[in-house]
Amino acid sequence: MSDAVTLIDDDLHRQLALRWLSPRADDAHKGDFGPLLVVGGGEGYSGAALLAAETALRAGAGATLVACGRTAAAGLWLHRPELMARAVSSRADLQPLLAMARVVVAGPGLGRDDWARELWPALAAPGPRQVLDADGLFWLAENPERHPARVLTPHPGEAARLLHCHVADISRDRPAAARELQSEYGGVVILKGAGTLVCDGERVWRCTAGNPGMATPGMGDVLAGLAGALLAQGVPLFEAAALAVSLHARAGDRVAVHKGQRGMLASDLWGPMPALLNPTQQVVEQ
Template identity: 50%
Template sequence: MTRAMPETDRLPHALYRAEQVRNLDRTAIEECDMPGIELMNRAGSVAFRALRDRWPAARRLTVLAGIGNNGGDGYVIARLARAAGLSVRVLQLGDAERLRGDAALSCLAYRNAGGVVESYAALPRNTDVYVDAIFGTGLERAVEGQWAEAVKALNLQRAPVLAVDMPSGLHSDTGRVLGAAVKAGATVSFIGLKQGLFLGAGPEHRGELSFSALEIPATVYSREILSLRRVDWPQQVELLAPRSRLAHKGDCGHVLLIGGAPGMSGAVRLAGEAALRAGAGLVTIATHPQHASWLNLTRPELMVAGVDCAEALDPLIERADVVAVGPGLGRDAWGRQLWMRAQALGLPLIVDADALTLLAEQPLNRADWILTPHPGEAARLLQVGAQEVEQDRLQALRLLQERYGGVTVLKGSGTLICDGSQRPPAVCSDGNPGMATAGSGDVLTGVVAALRAQGLDADAAATAGVCLHAAAGDQAARCGERGLIASDIIAAMRPLANGIEAA
């Protein structure tokens, strides 16, 4: 018997481009004796179950159907809803005569079951749930005309929307909004998770996400190399093995943090405490003499050294395993000389904040560092606008890694990680908007530096660090996203790092 892909409550970690998913679909149909109409019926059935589970009290359904296979899925949902006793209206966008193949068969089956198809003119108000079955995964051009009107009308309704496979108007590969895109309350994706659901505006538009492989045989998936990896903390926590009973602080890594110009001491202080909470045995902060004497008053476990010139770093560097530079560094003469000294070191390096801006002025490529830019810093590094970075974050990530080497972490909604190897880049599916707060990136710098100091290689430290940081942010947001501060993320980190609390 051919083994099917298992159905689980957790989302798969493999992500694909739209073209790859179409290839998987075609292989299942042509080589595995799985008729397209059977797959369409399965997709509609899965989507209808998801709708009933998510909104069990819903009794009135409106399905917006396009003229492709996505519309065919919508007709299956409508037919099943009528059979379950729900009140159903189907609004057809585009000429129903253009329906072909399996989509036409699904429309016919709905009509034969007594269903009525109306041409779209406006959305009915008396609806409990709308079903977005307008566009599938192949959309490349901007949504215009009646299609755009329907999408915008959906977004103005108070009733929730279930998106079938992809929210209409969202690019399946980049997560870019193509003129207008549906903001769904939930999305059900089939066969292969589309990477655009995790990139760009994808997390904003998809709502609650679920997935079904539609019982496609596991062998089919061996034909396609995934284009992106989804990573999260439950997967990454396994990298942190229990400590030896004989461990001492020297075994757990010594992090040197360089930063904290006058008026910006908080950034490097946050990074230092985050490094301790992520398990570093020792943390030294090299900072401006103006505030070195009091920087660790509220966290005495931090060692602090005032440095007034680059040469003053040398004795600190001799004791360190990993150096992180940038939080609050500034771009004046003091910060510049420390940056020049840091990049000349032979130690593993984490580069963030002001150090990234200085790097953009004099680009350098090296293999043993981790760069952690946000979109604005990435734009400076690539000499483009921030909007261009956000339009295709995955492409920007690859360009950054090629230009500067090492491991690149592109922060933001769906933080991305790439080490330039044959292994696909990774996207973190954890995290929340509350983490868009001052100091959050400095916390990430400390976390990544600590994991690197504890022996993880650069890619593993970056990936695990991003996921731990995001999971801690999600724990902190249980009290609400608004008002979340960077210190809340640090406070949530310790139980997660020890596997005591699930993400």
């Protein structure tokens, strides 16, 4: 395997966008791009599930459901009525939603309590394509298992937990850490940070876009929802991960240009997304 790291430069971004973000068929319907299911939003963490799920909708997912705690469900219904929030308390409640989902985004606001512990075995079982983020990565580290159709989205601290090492070990050689994570857990790995890496075991791509203003709560939830939305629209695993990272970073850069870096919110990325997600042959966001 080559040790080379390929940059996600403007030309590669353009190729991915033109290939996978082409105009939709006139007879498309919401079932063509879903259902997408977000599992998270435990007690006190409804915001994370909302950021992931609303991002998925804004990024082109079709029917979008959220399996969450009872308190979170009420808040989601009020804030974003386009989402189908379902309160779940057990694996039995969750299983029918998993059975109907094309893609699952698991972890935003999942928590580490008994509720999450009850749901985790259903999320770990073989099933639809999955984006695993946040507390989902905590439970994976506690119960290691490979999954060929999963996108993992760890930051360096979560990567260190998954590899049973120190954050300094991750930072010392990020491409090697991304490869090791992929070898251990399968699927595609998005190793977040300055110069986010995307690795499928054969390729390691590095994104050069993005800025320090994006070091703020909720950015990972937005990225997870974006990756899930692209998967729900039929983009292959590695391409969905790479394109999500690139779009996410470019949206952050556009916000920084217009509003500045300091004080950026994760939900601010929703503003630039329509232009980024709807390129044409003549005009592609760079």
